[in-house]
Amino acid sequence: MTENEAPMNEKKSLNRRRRPVIDCDIHNNIPSAKTLHPYLSERWRNQLEMVGTPSRIGSAVPRGMPYAARSDAWPPSGKIPGSDLAFMQEQLLDRWNIEYGVLNCLSFQDMLNAEQNAALARAANDWQIDAWLEPESRLRASMLVAFEDGELAAEEIERLGDTRGFVQILLLARTVEPLGRRRYWKIYEAAVRHDLPIGIHFGGVGVGPITSVGRPSYYIEDHGGMSGTFQTQVTSLVCEGVFEHFPTLKIVLIEGGFAWLAPLMWRLDRAWKMLREEVPYLKRPPSEYIREHFWISTQPAEEPPKQEYFQQLLDHINADEKLMFATDYPHWDFDSPDHALPNNLNPDLKWRIMAENARALYQL
Amino acid sequence: MTENEAPMNEKKSLNRRRRPVIDCDIHNNIPSAKTLHPYLSERWRNQLEMVGTPSRIGSAVPRGMPYAARSDAWPPSGKIPGSDLAFMQEQLLDRWNIEYGVLNCLSFQDMLNAEQNAALARAANDWQIDAWLEPESRLRASMLVAFEDGELAAEEIERLGDTRGFVQILLLARTVEPLGRRRYWKIYEAAVRHDLPIGIHFGGVGVGPITSVGRPSYYIEDHGGMSGTFQTQVTSLVCEGVFEHFPTLKIVLIEGGFAWLAPLMWRLDRAWKMLREEVPYLKRPPSEYIREHFWISTQPAEEPPKQEYFQQLLDHINADEKLMFATDYPHWDFDSPDHALPNNLNPDLKWRIMAENARALYQL
Numbered sequence: 001m002t003e004n005e006a007p008m009n010e011k012k013s014l015n016r017r018r019r020p021v022i023d024c025d026i027h028n029n030i031p032s033a034k035t036l037h038p039y040l041s042e043r044w045r046n047q048l049e050m051v052g053t054p055s056r057i058g059s060a061v062p063r064g065m066p067y068a069a070r071s072d073a074w075p076p077s078g079k080i081p082g083s084d085l086a087f088m089q090e091q092l093l094d095r096w097n098i099e100y101g102v103l104n105c106l107s108f109q110d111m112l113n114a115e116q117n118a119a120l121a122r123a124a125n126d127w128q129i130d131a132w133l134e135p136e137s138r139l140r141a142s143m144l145v146a147f148e149d150g151e152l153a154a155e156e157i158e159r160l161g162d163t164r165g166f167v168q169i170l171l172l173a174r175t176v177e178p179l180g181r182r183r184y185w186k187i188y189e190a191a192v193r194h195d196l197p198i199g200i201h202f203g204g205v206g207v208g209p210i211t212s213v214g215r216p217s218y219y220i221e222d223h224g225g226m227s228g229t230f231q232t233q234v235t236s237l238v239c240e241g242v243f244e245h246f247p248t249l250k251i252v253l254i255e256g257g258f259a260w261l262a263p264l265m266w267r268l269d270r271a272w273k274m275l276r277e278e279v280p281y282l283k284r285p286p287s288e289y290i291r292e293h294f295w296i297s298t299q300p301a302e303e304p305p306k307q308e309y310f311q312q313l314l315d316h317i318n319a320d321e322k323l324m325f326a327t328d329y330p331h332w333d334f335d336s337p338d339h340a341l342p343n344n345l346n347p348d349l350k351w352r353i354m355a356e357n358a359r360a361l362y363q364l
Numbered sequence: 365m366t367e368n369e370a371p372m373n374e375k376k377s378l379n380r381r382r383r384p385v386i387d388c389d390i391h392n393n394i395p396s397a398k399t400l401h402p403y404l405s406e407r408w409r410n411q412l413e414m415v416g417t418p419s420r421i422g423s424a425v426p427r428g429m430p431y432a433a434r435s436d437a438w439p440p441s442g443k444i445p446g447s448d449l450a451f452m453q454e455q456l457l458d459r460w461n462i463e464y465g466v467l468n469c470l471s472f473q474d475m476l477n478a479e480q481n482a483a484l485a486r487a488a489n490d491w492q493i494d495a496w497l498e499p500e501s502r503l504r505a506s507m508l509v510a511f512e513d514g515e516l517a518a519e520e521i522e523r524l525g526d527t528r529g530f531v532q533i534l535l536l537a538r539t540v541e542p543l544g545r546r547r548y549w550k551i552y553e554a555a556v557r558h559d560l561p562i563g564i565h566f567g568g569v570g571v572g573p574i575t576s577v578g579r580p581s582y583y584i585e586d587h588g589g590m591s592g593t594f595q596t597q598v599t600s601l602v603c604e605g606v607f608e609h610f611p612t613l614k615i616v617l618i619e620g621g622f623a624w625l626a627p628l629m630w631r632l633d634r635a636w637k638m639l640r641e642e643v644p645y646l647k648r649p650p651s652e653y654i655r656e657h658f659w660i661s662t663q664p665a666e667e668p669p670k671q672e673y674f675q676q677l678l679d680h681i682n683a684d685e686k687l688m689f690a691t692d693y694p695h696w697d698f699d700s701p702d703h704a705l706p707n708n709l710n711p712d713l714k715w716r717i718m719a720e721n722a723r724a725l726y727q728l
Contacts, residue, residue, distance in 0.1 A: 178577050207573055211593075217604060259631065
C-alpha cells in the first residue's frame with residue numbers, strides 16, 4: 001500500500017517489470033446525478049429530480065464517501081473517486097499493470113421502487129458501455145439489476161446478457177430475503193442461460209437490523225459482520241437446492257473474506273447428516289455444492305497468525321481454481337497486487353489467483 | 365450414540381469402568397404449567413392462567429418438543445423429557461458417570477413482559493433449588509434472568525448470586541440488541557461481583573428476522589446459522605469494550621460450535637488494525653480479548669475432514685483451558701462422552717476438555 005505514494009516517474013517504470021494481473025473488484029462511480037439523464041426516459045428523469053433514489057434504510061453503519069475512498073483516490077478533475085476513467089487508468093490500470101479489471105458499480109441496487117430501480121440499473125448499464133467499456137478495452141463490467149424483483153432483473157439480463165463487456169450479474173450481500181428463496185430464481189435462470197456468474201458483493205441494507213440480534217454500534221462490527229451475511233447466503237443457496245435446479249450456476253463472493261468458508265462447510269455437512277430428510281432434494285453434502293459452485297475474491301483476506309494456516313485456508317476453498325485477486329479500488333481497504341498474498345506462496349498457485357482463475361471464469 | 369440403546373443391565377456395568385466427566389449443558393424442563401405455582405405470587409399465578417407466557421415471535425425455525433428430544437428421552441413416568449430427575453439420573457448421570465452436570469433450563473428467557481419474565485425466572489430458580497439442586501448433589505444450575513432488562517436481571521443475580529448450586533447466568537444467543545450494548549452491562553456488573561460466568565446458549569428469538577437478510581426456510585439454516593449469531597455477539601462484546609470495563613468477566617458459548625472462532629479473530633484483528641480509532645478504548649487486538657474471556661462447550665463440534673484440522677481448531681481456541689464437554693441431554697443432537705472428541709486426542713488435553721476445564725471455571 002505504501003507504493004501508492006511513489007512519485008509519478010517512478011510509477012511509470014514500475015509497471016513495465018510487473019506481470020499483468022486481473023482485478024475482480026474495481027468500483028466505478030457515477031459522477032453526478034445528471035450523468036444518467038441521457039439514458040433515462042422523461043418519467044424516470046422527473047422521478048430522479050423529484051425524489052432522488054429512495055432506498056431502504058436499515059441499521060447498516062455505512063462508510064460512505066468520502067470515508068470509503070482512499071484519500072489519494074480523488075482525481076485532480078474534482079470528480080468523486082472512481083468516476084474519472086483517465087485517473088483510474090493512471091492510478092490503477094497502468095500503475096499496477098492490470099490486464100483486465102471487473103467493474104462493480106455499487107449504485108441503484110437496493111431501492112424501494114422496483115421499477116425505478118430497474119430503469120436506473122438499465123441506464124447505468126448503458127452508461128457503463130459508453131463511459132467505461134467502449135473507451136477502455138481492459139475493463140469489463142458487472143451488470144446492475146433490480147435484484148429484489150426477479151422478473152425485472154431477468155429482463156435486464158435478457159436485454160444485455162450477450163453484450164460484450166458484461167461478465168457478471170451484480171447483487172449485494174444484504175438482501176430482503178435469503179438468496180436461496182424462489183423470488184430470486186429467475187435471476188439464476190437468466191444468468192445460466194447467458195453463462196454469466198452471479199457476483200455477490202459486500203454491502204446492502206437488508207430488511208431490518210443487520211444482525212440477527214439487532215443493530216450494532218460500530219462500523220467495525222458492520223465490516224466484520226458482513227462475513228456473517230455471506231455465510232447466511234451460502235447456506236440458503238445450498239439448502240434451498242438452487243444448485244440442483246441450476247447445476248451450471250456460478251456464484252462469486254466478493255469482499256466477504258473466505259476463512260469462514262471451511263468451518264461453514266464442516267458445520268453444514270454435520271447438520272446435513274442429521275437433517276437431510278428436511279432437504280431431500282440435496283443429493284450431496286453441502287460442502288460439495290460449495291466447492292463446485294462458489295468462487296471467491298481475495299480482498300479482504302483474513303490474516304491468520306501462521307503462514308501454514310493461510311495455506312490451509314487456500315486448500316479448503318480450492319484456491320487453485322476458485323480464488324481470484326481483487327483490489328477493491330478506490331476503497332479505503334485497497335489491496336495492492338504486491339501485498340494481497342503472502343510472499344512465499346507457490347508461484348503457480350499465486351498466478352492462478354492473480355490472473356488465471358478469473359480469466360477462466362470470466363472467459364477473458 | 366448407539367450405546368443409548370444398550371439394555372439396562374449392561375448400562376449398570378458400563379458406568380463403573382468410566383472415568384467421570386463433567387457435562388456443561390443438560391436441559392431440565394418444567395414438567396407442567398402448574399409446577400411453578402407454589403413459587404409465584406397470586407398476581408403472577410393469575411397472569412400465567414390468563415395469558416400464559418407470551419414471548420416475542422420472530423422468524424426462528426424452532427424445533428420444539430417432541431422433535432427436539434431424543435426419542436428415548438421420554439421418561440416412563442409420562443413426563444416430558446428432562447423433567448424427571450430419577451430418569452435423568454439413570455439415563456444420563458449414572459449411565460455416563462457424570463461427576464457434575466450444569467443445568468440450563470431454557471424457559472422464560474425471551475418474554476415481552478419484563479416483570480412477568482423476572483417473576484417467572486425467580487420462580488424457576490427457586491424451583492430448581494428444590495427440585496434439582498437439593499435432591500442431587502451432582503447437579504449445578506444456570507440462573508435464569510430476565511436478560512432483556514439489565515436491572516431486573518441484576519436484581520435476581522444479587523438475590524441468588526451466592527446461593528450454592530448456581531454456577532452461571534444464562535442468556536440465549538438471540539437477543540434484542542447485540543450483547544455488548546450498555547442495556548446489558550448491569551448483568552455483567554452483577555455477574556462479576558459474584559464471580560459467575562455468563563453462559564450464552566443456542567436459541568432465542570431476537571428482534572425480527574433471524575438473519576441479516578430475512579427469514580430462512582429450513583431448520584437446517586436456523587441450526588447452521590446460530591453460529592452467525594454467536595459471531596455477532598462475540599464481535600459486539602469485544603468491540604463495545606465490555607472486557608475493558610469488566611476485566612474479570614467470563615463468557616461461555618454453549619452449543620454454538622467453535623470452528624468459526626479463529627477466522628473471526630483473524631478478521632477482527634485485521635479490521636482493528638485499520639479501524640482502531642473508532643474503538644479507542646480497546647487496548648489490545650480483539651483476538652486477545654477473545655482468547656482470555658471466552659469459554660466454549662463442545663456440543664456441537666464441527667467435524668473437519670482431517671484430524672490435523674481438528675487439532676488446530678483446538679489450538680486456535682486454547683482448548684486446553686477453554687473447551688468444555690457438553691452432552692446437550694436430552695436433545696436430539698446429544699453427544700455422548702465416547703463420541704464427542706476424536707479417539708486419538710492427547711489424553712491430557714482430552715481430560716481437560718472432558719472435566720478439568722469446567723471444574724476450574726465453575727469451581728466444582
